[in-house]
Amino acid sequence: MESASIASDLAHEEHHGPPAPNVSSRVEAQFLGMLLFIISEIMLFGAFFTAYFFIRVVAGDEWFPIAGISLPKAVAGVNTAILISSSFTMHWALEGARNENRNALRVGLLTTTLLGLTFLAVQVNEYVHIGFSPQDHAQGTIFYGLTGLHGCHVFIGLTLLTFATIRAFRGHFTAKEHRGVEVPGIYWHFVDVMWIFVYSTVYLL
Amino acid sequence: MLNPLRSEQEAFRFLLYVAAVAAVVVGLVLLIRAL
Numbered sequence: 001m002e003s004a005s006i007a008s009d010l011a012h013e014e015h016h017g018p019p020a021p022n023v024s025s026r027v028e029a030q031f032l033g034m035l036l037f038i039i040s041e042i043m044l045f046g047a048f049f050t051a052y053f054f055i056r057v058v059a060g061d062e063w064f065p066i067a068g069i070s071l072p073k074a075v076a077g078v079n080t081a082i083l084i085s086s087s088f089t090m091h092w093a094l095e096g097a098r099n100e101n102r103n104a105l106r107v108g109l110l111t112t113t114l115l116g117l118t119f120l121a122v123q124v125n126e127y128v129h130i131g132f133s134p135q136d137h138a139q140g141t142i143f144y145g146l147t148g149l150h151g152c153h154v155f156i157g158l159t160l161l162t163f164a165t166i167r168a169f170r171g172h173f174t175a176k177e178h179r180g181v182e183v184p185g186i187y188w189h190f191v192d193v194m195w196i197f198v199y200s201t202v203y204l205l
Numbered sequence: 206m207l208n209p210l211r212s213e214q215e216a217f218r219f220l221l222y223v224a225a226v227a228a229v230v231v232g233l234v235l236l237i238r239a240l
C-alpha cells in the first residue's frame with residue numbers, strides 16, 4: 001500500500017503540464033510546418049502569376065519595353081547568379097553540419113546571408129533607377145508585385161539565416177541535430193526556385 | 206521520387222533541375238521568337 005503510494009507520488013512528480021500530444025504524422029512537426037507554409041506560399045505566388053498571365057495572355061497587352069523603358073535584364077541576370085550561388089553555399093553549409101565541419105557550416109551560412117543581402121541591395125537599387133512606379137500601369141503593378149513579393153521572401157529567409165548563423169557561431173548544431181539549418185535551407189532553395197520563375201517570366205520572356 | 210520539401214538535399218537537387226529546365230525553355234522560346 002505504502003509502495004503504491006510512493007510510486008504514485010513519483011509519477012506525479014515526473015509529469016508536469018498537459019499530457020504529451022498525440023503524434024499521428026510520420027513527418028516531424030517542424031518539417032510539416034515548413035511544408036504547409038511553403039505550399040501556401042506556392043498558392044500566393046500562383047495568384048500573382050495569374051495576374052501576370054492575365055495581362056500578357058488573356059488581355060494581350062504589351063510587355064516591357066513600355067514608353068521606352070526596358071527592364072534591366074543584365075543586372076537582374078547577375079543578381080540571379082548571386083542568388084543561385086547562395087543556394088550552393090547553403091548546401092555547402094549543410095554538408096558541413098552533416099560532416100561535423102564547423103568552419104564550413106559557419107562560413108557557408110555567413111556567405112549565404114551576405115549573398116542574400118547583396119541580392120536585396122541590388123533589387124532596391126533597381127527599384128530606385130528603373131524609371132516607373134507601380135501606379136503608372138498594370139505592367140508596373142505586376143512587376144513590383146511579383147519582384148516585391150519575392151523580395152519579402154528573401155527578407156524572411158535572411159532573418160531565418162541570421163538566426164542560424166548566430167547559432168552556428170555559438171557552437172550549436174551537430175551532425176545528428178541540425179534541423180535549425182536544414183529547415184531554413186529548404187526555405188532558401190524554395191525562394192531561389194521562385195526567383196527562377198520570376199526572372200524567366202518577367203524579365204526574359 | 207524527388208520531394209523538395211523532405212530534406213535540404215532534395216530541395217537543392219530540385220533547384221538544379223528547375224534551373225536547367227528553365228534555361229532550356231527560355232532558350233527555346235527566345236530562339237523561336239528570333240526565327
